[in-house]
Amino acid sequence: MAERQEVVFIDGVRTPFGRAGEKGMYWNTRADDLVVKAMVGLLERNPDVPRDRIDDVAIAATTQQGDQGLTIGRTAALLAGLPKSVPGFAIDRMCAGAMTSVTTLSGGIAFGAYDLAIAGGVEHMGHHPMGSGVDPNPRFLTEKLVGADALSMGATAERIHDRFPALTRERSDRYAMRSQHKAATAYDAGKIQPDLVPVAIRSEAGWALATRDEALRPETTMEGLATLKTPFRPHGRITAGNSSGLNDGATVSLLASEPAARGLGLTPKMRLVSFAFAGVEPEIMGIGPIPSTEKALAKAGLTIDDIGLFELNEAFAVQVLSLLDHFGIDDEDPRVNQWGGAIAVGHPLASSGVRLMIQLAAQFAERPDVRYGLTAMCIGLGQGGSVIWENPHYDGSRK
Numbered sequence: 422m423a424e425r426q427e428v429v430f431i432d433g434v435r436t437p438f439g440r441a442g443e444k445g446m447y448w449n450t451r452a453d454d455l456v457v458k459a460m461v462g463l464l465e466r467n468p469d470v471p472r473d474r475i476d477d478v479a480i481a482a483t484t485q486q487g488d489q490g491l492t493i494g495r496t497a498a499l500l501a502g503l504p505k506s507v508p509g510f511a512i513d514r515m516c517a518g519a520m521t522s523v524t525t526l527s528g529g530i531a532f533g534a535y536d537l538a539i540a541g542g543v544e545h546m547g548h549h550p551m552g553s554g555v556d557p558n559p560r561f562l563t564e565k566l567v568g569a570d571a572l573s574m575g576a577t578a579e580r581i582h583d584r585f586p587a588l589t590r591e592r593s594d595r596y597a598m599r600s601q602h603k604a605a606t607a608y609d610a611g612k613i614q615p616d617l618v619p620v621a622i623r624s625e626a627g628w629a630l631a632t633r634d635e636a637l638r639p640e641t642t643m644e645g646l647a648t649l650k651t652p653f654r655p656h657g658r659i660t661a662g663n664s665s666g667l668n669d670g671a672t673v674s675l676l677a678s679e680p681a682a683r684g685l686g687l688t689p690k691m692r693l694v695s696f697a698f699a700g701v702e703p704e705i706m707g708i709g710p711i712p713s714t715e716k717a718l719a720k721a722g723l724t725i726d727d728i729g730l731f732e733l734n735e736a737f738a739v740q741v742l743s744l745l746d747h748f749g750i751d752d753e754d755p756r757v758n759q760w761g762g763a764i765a766v767g768h769p770l771a772s773s774g775v776r777l778m779i780q781l782a783a784q785f786a787e788r789p790d791v792r793y794g795l796t797a798m799c800i801g802l803g804q805g806g807s808v809i810w811e812n813p814h815y816d817g818s819r820k
C-alpha cells in the first residue's frame with residue numbers, strides 16, 4: 422500500500438499573457454512553445470530538482486488540437502528537455518484546466534503515487550478561438566438539457582445580473598476599474614514580474630521580448646467603462662471592460678510530496694489543505710465557485726472567515742461579485758485579488774488556475790500573519806473549482 426503524503430506547492434511561473442488575435446504579441450508563437458518556455462523557466466529557477474525524479478506532467482488546454490494537441494503534457498515535457506523517462510498527459514476542464522492539473526496530480530501525490538510533478542495549462546485563444554471546432558450534441562438544446570445561453574459565457578454572466586438585481590452594472594464596472602488599478606499598482610511595485618518568464622516574440626517589426634501582460638488598461642475610468650457596448654445582449658450589462666478578455670498564455674507549477682521536498686531541500690511556498698469542484702445550472706455558470714468553495718471549506722473544517730487572502734478568477738466582474746455577496750464580503754475587501762485579476766491581466770482559459778496559485782504563493786510570502794488562502798474560479802457549462810492552501814510562513818499571530 423502506497424504511503425499517504427502531504428502535498429506542497431514548490432513554485433510556479435507563467436508567460437506574460439498576450440492579447441489574442443493577429444495583432445497580439447503571440448500570433449507568431451506556438452501554444453506548445455509557450456508551455457515549454459514556462460517549463461524551462463520553472464526548471465531553471467529550481468536547479469536542485471532532479472529532472473528524472475519528476476513522476477508526471479499534466480498540462481491543460483481547452484482546445485486539444487493543432488499546437489495544443491498531441492497530449493501536450495507529454496510533448497511539452499519532451500520539448501522542454503525533460504528526460505524521456507518522464508511521462509505526461511493532457512487535461513481539460515475548460516477555464517479550470519490548470520487548476521485540475523494541480524488537483525489531479527496532487528491526488529496522485531497524496532496517494533503516494535508521485536513525489537514530484539509538474540502541473541499547468543495553456544490557451545492560445547488567437548490560434549484556437551473559444552468554441553472553435555466544437556460540435557455540441559443537439560440533444561443539449563432539443564431536450565432542453567441546457568438553455569442556448571449556456572454555451573455563451575457572456576450570456577451566462579448577463580443571467581447573473583438578471584438573477585441578482587443588487588449586482589448592478591455600476592458595481593461591475595467599479596470592480597473592473599479597481600482590478601485594473603490594482604494590477605497597475607502591483608506592476609509598479611514589481612510584484613507580478615518575478616514570476617513571469619520572458620518570451621522571445623517575432624512580428625513584422627522583428628524580434629522582441631514579451632515581459633509584461635499585453636492587455637492591461639491602467640488608465641481605465643468609470644466614465645470610459647460606462648460608454649462601452651454590451652455585446653452579449655442589447656441594453657445588457659456585460660462589456661469588454663467588465664469581462665476578462667481573449668488572451669494567449671501558459672502557466673506551470675511544481676508540486677511535491679512533503680517528504681520529497683524535505684529530502685531534496687526544496688522550500689514549499691504553499692501547503693494543500695483541500696479542494697472541491699461543484700456543478701450549477703450551466704446558464705449561470707459564474708456562480709459555480711460558491712458551492713465549490715463551500716465544499717472545500719467543509720472538507721477543510723474551515724469557514725470563510727478563516728480565509729485571509731482570496732485569488733478569484735475574474736472571468737466577469739459580476740460572477741466575482743456574486744461570490745462576495747454570497748459570503749458577505751465587501752466589493753472592496755482588501756483580502757480579495759490584491760494585485761488585480763483576470764479583467765486586467767487576462768484569462769487564457771486553461772492556464773489561469775495556476776496564475777491564481779502563483780499570486781497567492783507570492784502574497785503568502787509577504788504575509789506571515791495569514792494562515793489560509795483560497796484560489797477559486799468558475800468553469801464553462803456550469804461548474805466551479807476551489808482550492809484552499811495553507812501558508813508555510815504563517816507565524817501564528819492571527820488566523
Ligand SMILES: CC(C)(COP(=O)(O)OP(=O)(O)OC[C@H]1O[C@@H](n2cnc3c(N)ncnc32)[C@H](O)[C@@H]1OP(=O)(O)O)[C@@H](O)C(=O)NCCC(=O)NCCS
Nearest residue numbers: 574575638641645646649652660661662664665666667736
Ligand atoms: C467581451 C468581449 C466580446 C470583447 O471583445 P472585443 O470586442 O474583442 O474587446 P476589445 O478589447 O476590442 O474591446 C472592445 C472595446 O472596448 C474598449 N475597452 C475594453 N476595455 C476597456 C476599458 N477597461 N476601458 C475603456 N475601454 C475599454 C476597447 O478599447 C474597444 O474599443 P473600440 O471598439 O473603440 O476599439 C471579449 O473580450 C469576450 O468574449 N470576453 C469574455 C471571454 C470569456 O468568455 N472567457 C471565458 C470566461 S468563462
